[in-house]
Amino acid sequence: MHFSFFSLLRQAFAKHEGWPRQWRDPEPKPAYDAVIVGAGGHGLATAYYMAAEHGMRNIAVVEKGWLGGGNTGRNTTIIRSNYLWEESEALYDHALDIWQDLSQVLNYNVMYSARGVLMLAHTIHDVQVAKRHIHANRLAGIENEWLDPGQCKDFVPVLNLDPNIRYPIMGGALQRKGGVARHDAVAWGYARAASALGVDIIQNCEVKGIRRDASGAVCGLDTTRGMIATKKVGVVAAGHTSVLMQMAGVRMPLESYPLQALVSEPLKPIFPCVVMSNTIHAYISQSDKGDLVIGAGTDQYNSYSQTGGLHITQHTLDAICELFPMFRRVRMLRNWGGIVDVTPDRSPIIAKTPVPGLFVNCGWGTGGFKATPGSGHVFAHTVATGEPHRIAAPFTIERFKTGRLIDEAAAAAVAH
Amino acid sequence: MLLVTCPYCGPRPEIEFRQAGEAHIARPAITCSDDEWADFLYMRDNHKGYMRERWRHVAGCGRFFNVVRHTVTDKFVASYKVGEEKPAIPAEAAAGPRVEIVR
Numbered sequence: 001m002h003f004s005f006f007s008l009l010r011q012a013f014a015k016h017e018g019w020p021r022q023w024r025d026p027e028p029k030p031a032y033d034a035v036i037v038g039a040g041g042h043g044l045a046t047a048y049y050m051a052a053e054h055g056m057r058n059i060a061v062v063e064k065g066w067l068g069g070g071n072t073g074r075n076t077t078i079i080r081s082n083y084l085w086e087e088s089e090a091l092y093d094h095a096l097d098i099w100q101d102l103s104q105v106l107n108y109n110v111m112y113s114a115r116g117v118l119m120l121a122h123t124i125h126d127v128q129v130a131k132r133h134i135h136a137n138r139l140a141g142i143e144n145e146w147l148d149p150g151q152c153k154d155f156v157p158v159l160n161l162d163p164n165i166r167y168p169i170m171g172g173a174l175q176r177k178g179g180v181a182r183h184d185a186v187a188w189g190y191a192r193a194a195s196a197l198g199v200d201i202i203q204n205c206e207v208k209g210i211r212r213d214a215s216g217a218v219c220g221l222d223t224t225r226g227m228i229a230t231k232k233v234g235v236v237a238a239g240h241t242s243v244l245m246q247m248a249g250v251r252m253p254l255e256s257y258p259l260q261a262l263v264s265e266p267l268k269p270i271f272p273c274v275v276m277s278n279t280i281h282a283y284i285s286q287s288d289k290g291d292l293v294i295g296a297g298t299d300q301y302n303s304y305s306q307t308g309g310l311h312i313t314q315h316t317l318d319a320i321c322e323l324f325p326m327f328r329r330v331r332m333l334r335n336w337g338g339i340v341d342v343t344p345d346r347s348p349i350i351a352k353t354p355v356p357g358l359f360v361n362c363g364w365g366t367g368g369f370k371a372t373p374g375s376g377h378v379f380a381h382t383v384a385t386g387e388p389h390r391i392a393a394p395f396t397i398e399r400f401k402t403g404r405l406i407d408e409a410a411a412a413a414v415a416h
Numbered sequence: 417m418l419l420v421t422c423p424y425c426g427p428r429p430e431i432e433f434r435q436a437g438e439a440h441i442a443r444p445a446i447t448c449s450d451d452e453w454a455d456f457l458y459m460r461d462n463h464k465g466y467m468r469e470r471w472r473h474v475a476g477c478g479r480f481f482n483v484v485r486h487t488v489t490d491k492f493v494a495s496y497k498v499g500e501e502k503p504a505i506p507a508e509a510a511a512g513p514r515v516e517i518v519r
Binding site for chain 1: 417418430431433434436437438450451453454455457458459460461462463464465469485487488489490
């Protein structure tokens with residue numbers, strides 16, 4: 001069914017009892033042309049673009065838990081594209097372009113809100129780094145501008161400009177097209193659109209093994225819901241990528257860490273944009289529901305526990321309380337952790353692997369949500385055609401052998 | 417916060433330490449291939465389960481040491497000095513549920 005004003009009106013008169021299921025819940029077929037492992041935003045977007053742009057309808061997405069239940073449902077929903085290097089600028093700005101009309105394309109409101117992302121500078125070094133990013137972005141045609149402290153205050157009235165705080169604000173880099181989106185809606189929108197095109201989304205189906213034929217090429221997956229034959233597998237499993245790739249004998253340049261976030265009790269509208277601070281480890285925005293959404297840095301140790309130490313979130317709240325003293329009495333409701341897969345150069349891997357038929361999209365580390373549509377779009381091309389998309393081409397695994405790294409300290413807005 | 421046992425100083429809170437990644441990764445000879453060098457620098461097991469890893473007691477004795485920790489429960493099972501014999505990895509079934517973090 002198509003969402004429109006008339007469908008809303010019709011349902012309003014029918015007591016909203018006639019809304020259909022938004023995606024099918026099929027049994028796995030014995031064989032598919034391609035299988036995507038992981039039904040998060042990136043995996044579902046990949047499947048959607050494979051069906052919509054490459055005509056692959058006999059494909060499936062398998063998911064260990066429920067769709068959008070991993071990092072897609074755990075992140076702080078920040079969208080921006082002001083990265084430093086040309087390769088990343090192209091990738092993240094590609095995603096930002098798709099975000100602009102994603103709700104219309106999917107006919108599903110992903111609540112993309114270009115409310116602006118302000119990255120604060122607290123030291124001379126921060127100022128220099130921010131301006132370097134701004135100049136690099138300007139050369140690449142990506143908008144990003146410098147605000148002095150007064151302009152920062154105009155943009156975020158609750159900001160504390162006191163010069164006597166531990167890390168006084170010396171300015172900030174603002175990307176006005178940056179903002180937030182509703183993370184669950186992104187997964188649901190892609191799932192609904194992909195399912196309508198014939199993609200089977202199979203939940204509660206954990207991959208236990210990757211089968212390979214005599215030539216070494218992928219020939220199927222062993223799952224908790226039986227064997228699925230396929231010649232192409234795209235692994236989009238975030239924190240568990242290393243575990244899956246190990247099943248095919250591929251060692252990855254990845255380490256998995258817990259990354260925590262937390263939300264406050266809902267407040268009336270007070271916070272108009274997204275504010276991030278590299279130096280003092282905090283990022284914050286206000287959701288449409290009213291709660292302050294706050295992100296922390298990663299814990300220091302490898303873990304798959306989906307939880308982390310309280311001292312990490314406490315450190316973040318110290319920073320938030322200094323930047324926004326009025327939030328000191330706000331109560332925090334929940335905190336949680338997700339497992340992020342971090343590469344040595346903090347850039348993702350969207351690539352073929354040494355195993356024929358096996359493709360991988362991983363290494364998004366602490367900042368993958370913003371790239372969801374672009375990541376899915378370029379990875380769909382890589383899986384469907386067998387060759388990397390132009391934008392994805394630099395993001396190989398081989399770059400760790402050739403040394404052609406894409407060193408993005410900005411990949412996470414917080415320093416590591 | 418985790419409680420980390422330094423083999424030199426005893427149990428101390430996690431904030432005194434820095435985790436330093438997978439343990440027992442030997443530097444290859446200078447004549448090694450690019451692949452071996454990339455393996456040494458970047459490729460990691462990132463194992464889900466018991467992991468041998470290095471920690472450094474930066475705010476204490478400053479020394480590196482090795483531990484065996486489970487990466488799902490975050491539970492430490494052994495802590496040993498560099499050069500000592502590696503303690504055995506327990507059976508995966510013995511891992512049990514995740515321990516409550518000391519707060």
